[in-house]
Amino acid sequence: MTSGNNSLPVEVQKLIIAFSTLPGIGxxxxxxxxxFVLSQNKEETLKLSEALIEVKENLSFCKTCCFITSDxxxxxxxxxxxxxSAQICVVENVIDAITIEMSGIHxxxxxxxxxxxxxxxxxxxxxxxxEELMKRINRGETKEIILATNPTLEGEATGMYLxxxxxxxYNNIKLTKLARGLASGTDLEYSDFNxxxxxxxxxxxxxxxx
Ligand SMILES: [Zn+2]
Numbered sequence: 152m153t154s155g156n157n158s159l160p161v162e163v164q165k166l167i168i169a170f171s172t173l174p175g176i177g178x179x180x181x182x183x184x185x186x187f188v189l190s191q192n193k194e195e196t197l198k199l200s201e202a203l204i205e206v207k208e209n210l211s212f213c214k215t216c217c218f219i220t221s222d223x224x225x226x227x228x229x230x231x232x233x234x235x236s237a238q239i240c241v242v243e244n245v246i247d248a249i250t251i252e253m254s255g256i257h258x259x260x261x262x263x264x265x266x267x268x269x270x271x272x273x274x275x276x277x278x279x280x281x282e283e284l285m286k287r288i289n290r291g292e293t294k295e296i297i298l299a300t301n302p303t304l305e306g307e308a309t310g311m312y313l314x315x316x317x318x319x320x321y322n323n324i325k326l327t328k329l330a331r332g333l334a335s336g337t338d339l340e341y342s343d344f345n346x347x348x349x350x351x352x353x354x355x356x357x358x359x360x361x
Pocket of ligand 1: 213214215216217218227228229231
């Protein structure tokens with residue numbers, strides 16, 4: 152933060168710092184958003200703060216598939232129960248799961264990793280929901296794991312890591328990855344339904360020697 156911010160009221164400083172923690176928001180945007188909130192009428196701002204509080208108080212992540220759930224106490228969400236657990240599609244984030252779900256191409260279940268391996272940003276495998284995935288595999292119902300991480304450097308590294316640990320420990324699980332329909336470097340959430348459906352239908356087995 153620039154020293155110029157020190158002359159601002161402490162409330163505004165706090166807001167700028169809070170906005171800065173959001174992904175894709177740099178200091179300049181954080182300042183702009185803070186001034187926008189200042190100029191907003193109270194009702195609009197309260198709606199935003201209420202929505203933020205409700206999300207945190209009412210929702211959490213499922214202990215099994217790590218997707219959003221409103222049932223904080225149960226081990227599995229309604230999603231886990233409804234979907235075929237023999238086929239697990241592994242995605243980086245909740246939005247990717249929703250994108251694939253909306254395309255209607257995948258009838259199995261999902262597993263949300265909540266990120267991708269990125270050594271530069273200090274994100275190792277231990278920071279992702281991989282242990283939860285292994286627990287699911289250990290139940291013995293899984294026949295196929297579809298690696299649907301993003302075709303980015305981090306997504307590829309994550310897919311390779313998962314492929315290695317799963318293929319080394321379970322030889323009866325088919326590991327597949329999405330076909331190269333998705334342009335390299337594109338996030339799943341931005342791909343259109345046709346591209347995604349093709350990538351899914353033409354998914355390939357991952358050779359263990361990779
Ligand atoms: Zn679940």
